[in-house]
Amino acid sequence: MSSPLIALLFVPYFGLASVDGPADGRRAQPALSLVGSSPALASAAPASGPTTRPAPAAPPNAVAPPTSSPTRATASPPSAPQPAPAQPAGSSGTAVQFAAPGAPPFAIEELSLADALRVALEQNIDLRARVVDVGVSEAAILSALGVFDVRLTAGIEGSNQRVPQRGSQFAISTGSRSLSTNLGLSRRLETGGTLSLRVDAVRTVTDQSRDFLNAAAGSVELASYAIRPSLQLNHPLLRGMGIRVNRAAIDRAKVATSQQQAAELDAAQNLVRDLIRAYWDVLFARRDLDNKQRSVELAQRQLDRTLVQVTAGRLAPVEAKSVEQNLASRESEVLLAENVLLDRSLTLRTLMGQGFVERDILGVMPSTDPANVRPELLDQRGLVQQAISANPAARQLELAIASARIDELEAANQRLPQLDFVGTFTPQGRSIDSLPDSPPGAPAERGSWAEAFGNFVNDDIAEDGLVADFTVTGALNLTWDIQNRTAKANHQRVQLELQRAELNLERIQQTIATSVLRAINNLRTAGKRMDVAQLSIELAEQNHAAEQARFEVGRSTNYDVLMRIDELAQSQAEALNAQIDYLKGLVELQALTGEILPAYGLDLSRYGG
Secondary structure (H helix, E strand, O other), X not given: OOHHHHHOOOEOOOOOOOOOOXXXXXXXXXXXXXXXXXOOOHHHOOOOOOXXXXXXXXXXXXXXXXXXXXXXXXXXXXXXXXXXXXXXXOOOOOOOOOOOOOOOOOOEEEEOHHHHHHHXXXXXXXXXXXXXXXXXXXXXXXXXXXXXXXXXXXXXXXXXXXXXXXXXXXXOEEEEEEEEEEEEEEEEOOOOOEEEEEEEEEEEEEEEEOOOOOHHHOEEEEEEEEEEEEEEEEEEOOOOXXXXXXXHHHHHHHHHHHHHHHHHHHHHHHHHHHHHXXXXXXXXXXXXXXXXXXXXHHHHHHHHHHHHHHHOOOOOHHHHHHHHHHHHHHHHHHHHHXXXXXXXXXXXXXXXXXXXXXXXXXXEEEOOOOOEOOOOOOOHXXXXXXXXXXXXXXXXXXXXXXXXXXXXXXXXXXXXXXEEEEEEEEEOEEEEOEOOEOOOOEOOEOOOHHHHHHOOEOOOHHHHOOEOOEEEEEEEEEEOOXXXXXXXXXXXXXXXXXXXXXXXXXXXXXXXHHHHHHHHHHXXXXXXXXXXXXXXXHHHXXXXXXXXXXXXXXXOOHHHHHHHHHHHHHHHHHHHHHHHHHHHHHHHHHHHOOOHHHHOOOOHHHHOO
């Protein structure tokens, strides 16, 4: 939704005309108005918290607060003193005091829409659970990346072997002692293979017989030193080969995280939408209570006028009884309206994530009073396209399709035969002790690790090559499931699931478009109802004033005056319904187009989202 569209939503206050307002029919201005800078609701900027106006502390022996229903007069002479309007006791020091009538019989506090939204984003249990889900998905990405971690292996091994000669056995060696250590690194490749490097260092001491035919000749110790690095590559050539196939788990985890983020955004938008609607419901209940209380006041005044005329003998006492019965009925409506206000206050606090175990103040007095709205023509096609592209529910299905495509790629790869290559290259450097050679007089020489390192390469590289001692191996291994029914069935299943996800996306896009069109039509209807209802209020006020004037001169009856009061109350209720319906339709449209959070100045990142 564009900024001009949001800007049209709130203009000067659409006030319901007060029955006690100016005689010229002008509408009274509200005591509360919007403040702030949000384009859709000026008070949506975060504030310090719910404000509660302190009430004067009650004395220790204060009695319980009376109900807000006005004292109903009886058929007595008008000279009898009437009790003053009762004020609710404020023993807690936190309840809001209102001029009677108007104070419900339960503790109530002022709460702005901005404060309600801030508290909900911080404390709502469902939204906090969504934040945790996003964290779990992000951890899954890290886990999937761990497949390609570099792994270190190391070990050390020692052995001691003795093999004495038995009988006429040839004794080449009568024992050995060895100590070896190894260090290796390995990593899985994104293309599907595994590359590993391992270095073994072995020192072996062998008890070699001096004469393998004569055990009595004794033995001599020969030490050998060997260094063997080994480089090995295992790699698939068909099934399991390819970067996209081997990164499927990572891509799937990233898509799942995006889905959780979209779900979190969807949950936040739905929460904000439901909370704003609940806030307007509380505002409706409060205004409806005020309207019913004003209706009681009008009926009370009519009863007072009737009593004057009964005392003067101009009317029969039964006239006063009929008005008194009508007044009792209106007082019952006030009690019902008070219950509705409490119920909707509890609904609002539940959405805010607040508990009620240790809470004394349950009622809510909305301090954000919406301004009047001027319905304008909306770009239906543009709003539908924006909703389809920005709606988080549609975004979730788009991500589901992306995840299904990853599954399809992986399933298609699994239909290939298994053909793997294994190659190993192992050079070696060795050094072994030399025994003395008596005839030529060559002395004995001891082997060493330095000599083992030096023996890695040939003395004549040009003729014999670089490496003196090495082993090279290579192998191809084929596994082929000739029928391959399992892989084929899995691939077909994934393809069908992909088609189903695409159909679900088309369905949700159709649903979103329908919802946007209905929301636009509801806004148009509610705007027209507001215009008609305002005219009805003005006409009902004029008819009521005229009927009262005729009653004063004896040209009308109580029935006619009470009927005019009913007409005024009905007009006020219809105007209030139309305004609240427009506000609810507006927030519904903002939620559908994905602009509800920026429209009210909300940023999930500030609340851990």
